[in-house]
Amino acid sequence: GAGVSQTPSNKVTEKGKYVELRCDPISGHTALYWYRQSLGQGPEFLIYFQGTGAADDSGLPNDRFFAVRPEGSVSTLKIQRTERGDSAVYLCASSLITQDRDREQFFGPGTRLTVL
């Protein structure tokens, strides 16, 4: 079956612009996660959704970052007034949560964001 998909695969923007990054999770997965990864570092947690609601947004660095998941499936990460320091690979993951199963998060290939 299809895995997690993310679009676009690459995004180049100018400082100060607004960007949206899209994540399509595996069908039926209730949990969706956003991470970002800077060069040479491990992925860093941003936000997690259970269904439509953000269950943990403690990783969002500031109020320029916002994410939505209005119908409990596709999610969009929105970044306002982009800065050069926002340049990174943004990873999305999904998982199926049941009483005893959340063994693995399935990751997408990521969106590489470059802010000039």
Place this chain on the structure above:
Amino acid sequence: DAKTTQPPSMDCAEGRAANLPCNHSTISGNEYVYWYRQIHSQGPQYIIHGLKNNETNEMASLIITEDRKSSTLILPHATLRDTAVYYCIVRGRPGTASKLTFGTGTRLQVTL
């Protein structure tokens, strides 16, 4: 989540076993050890997880010390396709969805 410590890099000859260590001395009793790997330009991939017993699946084996303060991921017959960054992560029990806290991992280079 408890912090983990891993060597930054390791080499392994193809066909040999790769043993990747991880220290997690502050792990609490209800926390699990997870391993993910990330092949270049891809998203991380789940490998295995365990609580206190040794675990084995089609990808790898996980050996956890009796005091649970360290563990070793074993790839029994490494291939070139196993070249990747391997992350050891400590988190809550399955069924409680929670974030993964990645460190910098171990970069495993498998050579001919």
